[in-house]
Amino acid sequence: MAIEWRKDVDAALAEAGSAGRLLLLDFTAAPM
Amino acid sequence: MHGHFLPARIHVKERPALFERFGARWTPTVLVMDSSGVERHRIEGFLPASDFAAQLLLGLGHLAFAEQDWKEAEQRFGEVLEEHPDTEAAPEALYWKGVARYKGTGDGAALGETARAFRSRYATSSWAKKASVWGQ
Numbered sequence: 001m002a003i004e005w006r007k008d009v010d011a012a013l014a015e016a017g018s019a020g021r022l023l024l025l026d027f028t029a030a031p032m
Numbered sequence: 033m034h035g036h037f038l039p040a041r042i043h044v045k046e047r048p049a050l051f052e053r054f055g056a057r058w059t060p061t062v063l064v065m066d067s068s069g070v071e072r073h074r075i076e077g078f079l080p081a082s083d084f085a086a087q088l089l090l091g092l093g094h095l096a097f098a099e100q101d102w103k104e105a106e107q108r109f110g111e112v113l114e115e116h117p118d119t120e121a122a123p124e125a126l127y128w129k130g131v132a133r134y135k136g137t138g139d140g141a142a143l144g145e146t147a148r149a150f151r152s153r154y155a156t157s158s159w160a161k162k163a164s165v166w167g168q
Contacts (some may be wrong), residue, residue: 002112003039004039005039005040005041005100006038006039006041007040007041007042008040008049009040009042012038012040013065013067013069015038015064016066017065017067018067019038021035021037021038021096021155022036022037022038022064022065022066022067022072022091022092022095023037023038023040023063023064023065023066023067023069023105024038024039024062024063024064024088025040025041025042025054025062025063025064025065026039026040026041026042026060026061026062027041027042027044027050027051027054027056027059027061027062027063028041028042028043028044028057028059028060029043029044029045029059029060030033030060030062031093032041032043
């Protein structure tokens with residue numbers, strides 16, 4: 001199952017907040 | 033467990049300002065943040081899948097602990113021990129499971145039992161040393 005990574009942190013924070021979920025914020029240097 | 037989390041990924045070369053904003057020092061770095069944007073857990077460096085899953089569970093435990101939901105915290109830390117007993121997260125989970133139980137019940141025996149548990153599991157871990165004071 002592909003993970004639907006968000007790329008806008010502030011939008012993701014807002015989305016997580018309204019969904020009652022935690023934000024998993026992954027900093028990477030690998031090719032995306 | 034994935035239902036608890038909403039994933040976001042930032043490439044350090046594309047968004048260096050975010051790297052600095054969140055105090056990331058290295059990649060990979062994974063932050064678990066609550067709905068208020070407060071960091072509750074940090075994982076730095078690569079981990080194999082089981083260790084990574086254990087760290088996420090540990091993060092759920094720490095979040096519940098921060099919210100003073102002692103039962104939930106004890107349960108999450110217990111899940112780390114049951115599902116990922118051979119990871120480095122396990123001794124930390126054993127320690128905090130005992131603390132959560134103590135905080136929830138006010139019964140100091142929870143700490144003594146935890147110290148005794150460390151004598152047969154994870155005895156060489158730093159968490160066993162921290163718990164040793166409870167067993168005296």
